[in-house]
Amino acid sequence: LVEAQRVLAPSGSLYLHLDYREVHYAKVLADGIFGRVNFVNEIIWAYDYGARPKRRWPAKHDNILFYAKDAARNRFNIEDIERIPYMAPGLVGPEKAARGKLPTDTWWHTIVSPTGKEKLGYPTQKPLGVLERIVRASSPPGGLVADFVAGSGTTGEAALRHGRRFVLADSSPEAFEVMRRRFAACEGVVFAEGVAG
Template identity: 75%
Template sequence: MLYAAVMAGRIYQSDNLEVLRSLPDASVDLVYIDPPFNTGKRQKRRSIKTVRDDEGDRTGFKGERYKTIALAARAYDDAFPDFIEFMQPRIEQAHRVLKPTGSIYFHIDYREAHYCKVFLLDAIFGRDCFVNEIIWAYDYGGRPKRRWPAKHDTIFLYVKDPKQYTFNQDAIGRIPYMAPGLVGPEKAARGKLPTDVWWHTIV
């Protein structure tokens, strides 16, 4: 199923292989891929989105209010013995459709992150196109008794061309300084750019 919304451009939410194959070369600014994590379990998911709304049920930095919108509920079997082969044509197509200024954010967890970086992203984009490994840390879910609890996901940022890519620092939501008294009032009011470790509850 394909959902498209027109804003400044077009956003596709879909099984990405079909859509990617339909797009022309070098036509996309940003690809975000959040594939199944190959957990070996049946997964149930409720999709939501948040939008700015003065009467919203969530509060962000500087008191910004956000409304939560439920989108859909679905389930799937998250077991792929050939996970790398499953993902390879998708990453190849993502590379093809990205503009020279474009970026891909690849969201995965600890089970497949290392394989995906080496055998997919490095192999297709090239190691010189790797920009960041973002760690999304959270404190949600169970606590196993025989290992450290896994409480983070990995988001790899790669770019089509490391000399031309776009990174809109001014468009990123700022976070407060932990010790605002150690910076000037203007910096404290503006907040700081988040690091590559994101501490957010799973939404």
């Protein structure tokens, strides 16, 4: 986190994805690195898939902590964020209902189906739609997007689809192989295996 904060552009941001077990610890840690004033949002990524425990409420969401390097200079491309339908369109005028609304801080998006065509065989693969929303909201066309715990490389695909450059890193050899397969046919994608500090 310290290094990520250091290399961010002045208008850059960091999205830190965690589950309910770690988010509270990470929030305190990230506040110490970025400063509480640069905490922008907590996004709840809600889904309804997976196991149903019998002794507690099922945990069906993850947390995404959104920090800016400098909240006063933070880039947030409100016009580039896809709009969603109103839940009660009859409560707004027809023009407003047709235009839709900006998503709130709770995002309903299913996880990557274990049998779906998007699945690449990486256990914690994120849905492309979630990463596309983040990339479009917080980076300019042609800008640089980095993911230091890239896993299956979904952030890179989202960046590529929306005209951004990207740098992906992961300490897992399995992740590296999944990313190599994912980007094998993409022109201009360069792999640097085994680079260490």
